[in-house]
Ligand SMILES: NC(=O)C1=CN([C@@H]2O[C@H](COP(=O)(O)OP(=O)(O)OC[C@H]3O[C@@H](n4cnc5c(N)ncnc54)[C@H](O)[C@@H]3O)[C@@H](O)[C@H]2O)[C@@H](O)CC1
């Protein structure tokens with residue numbers, strides 16, 4: 001997993017590097033700027049910097065200092081570079097020294113007169129191949145307004161490739177939100193670690209592709225991080241090879257409490273996700289009309305009937321015998337019977353419980369009720385559902401997804417999967433993992449049902465937290481495989497499930513080892 005840090009953590013990392021590790025700040029800045037210049041040369045200038053026009057827009061703090069290093073480095077590679085200082089004079093010594101060093105090699109330093117017209121500047125920016133945004137980094141502490149905001153809007157209008165240093169100026173490094181206005185970059189070079197804001201839906205749109213460069217201090221020296229970004233090897237490590245004598249029930253039997261008349265598709269997709277996700281068996285536990293509708297359609301999936309009324313809890317208990325995980329909610333309904341069923345499972349089922357869709361709606365403003373599961377529940381809300389659980393709007397959730405997920409996990413004493421681009425998975429003990437897979441192809445009806453079923457399948461053998469993050473990763477990876485083979489659209493929820501064996505094959509490389517499969 002890759003550590004993802006907050007603004008405060010990053011500033012503490014820098015202070016540690018300079019103080020305890022005795023690496024001079026000027027060296028860190030040189031490393032940062034050199035790393036960024038290499039990324040820009042390779043990714044934005046096609047490996048041919050000579051004769052290309054680059055404008056580096058520098059603030060007066062250390063982000064601006066990084067900008068002057070980039071300017072000097074690219075100039076020495078043959079690019080035609082202008083560096084602009086936005087403000088009267090550098091405010092930090094390292095910024096001043098690097099501005100002088102750029103001027104010292106014959107570089108042109110211009111000053112942007114924020115009170116004047118930006119007309120002349122606009123013409124120069126219009127001719128640039130690359131614009132480097134070095135106005136603000138982690139020092140941003142208030143909304144950008146007035147002439148500075150206008151300058152950023154002008155940068156955003158330009159056709160040049162825009163590269164942000166550390167964070168796009170105006171992006172909140174912790175939440176990804178725009179503070180006043182923000183640079184919309186094609187790519188961002190982040191120093192030492194990715195920042196939380198880079199891995200939020202809004203921040204990812206501002207940042208473009210994020211490259212992380214080393215600044216010469218081992219990341220391992222510093223363990224404080226707000227979240228971890230998933231990598232393929234993390235998922236590979238928890239997916240243990242199956243023994244040669246795997247049995248369908250040892251591989252895990254998932255119960256799916258889902259479906260109501262008109263919504264049996266949700267139950268089917270969920271069970272299909274569980275089976276393609278590796279469950280040995282799946283049983284849909286549902287109302288009589290739904291069971292009748294399902295029985296004519298399912299082959300590999302079993303059904304069990306439950307009725308509203310006095311027999312309900314006994315019927316559920318009988319249906320859940322020997323199940324390792326229950327997924328409840330997809331298309332299940334929100335009536336009295338559904339409520340009684342969901343609450344009964346929460347307070348009695350000994351395995352892992354995945355609560356999705358209607359199981360979440362039933363507990364609006366009462367997220368604490370999930371603590372009845374004693375830490376064995378996994379909740380799978382999108383921002384709207386989590387908003388209802390916490391009594392907030394979905395905009396308030398999106399404004400700070402990390403805090404929302406962490407708060408929800410603590411209050412529910414459950415694992416929370418906050419869905420969206422860069423899904424956040426939070427554990428009740430405060431650990432937070434961010435997903436690195438997935439794309440717009442996954443925005444399709446029923447995708448959530450498949451994720452819930454897949455999570456249930458993995459929960460048969462993994463802890464709730466591991467099952468949650470591994471499922472999210474695999475689900476996204478199925479979307480990525482679809483996009484690679486087709487496009488970022490046209491995928492159905494069944495396709496997501498059907499893509500899972502291929503994802504397993506590429507992760508585990510088991511395609512050739514058929515003898516080991518159950
Ligand atoms: N030694 C270090 O600490 C290192 C820092 N590095 C760079 O330094 C950056 C942080 O530098 P700084 O802490 O100097 O901060 P910034 O360069 O991000 O910001 C500088 C100044 O902007 C002002 N400011 C904040 N918000 C504003 C607003 N909305 N409108 C107008 N002015 C505003 C602040 O008061 C501050 O003086 C990092 O993002 C990174 O790019 C790198 O060089 C690596 C090493």
Ligand SMILES: [K+]
Nearest residue numbers: 133136167169
């Ligand atoms: K920046």
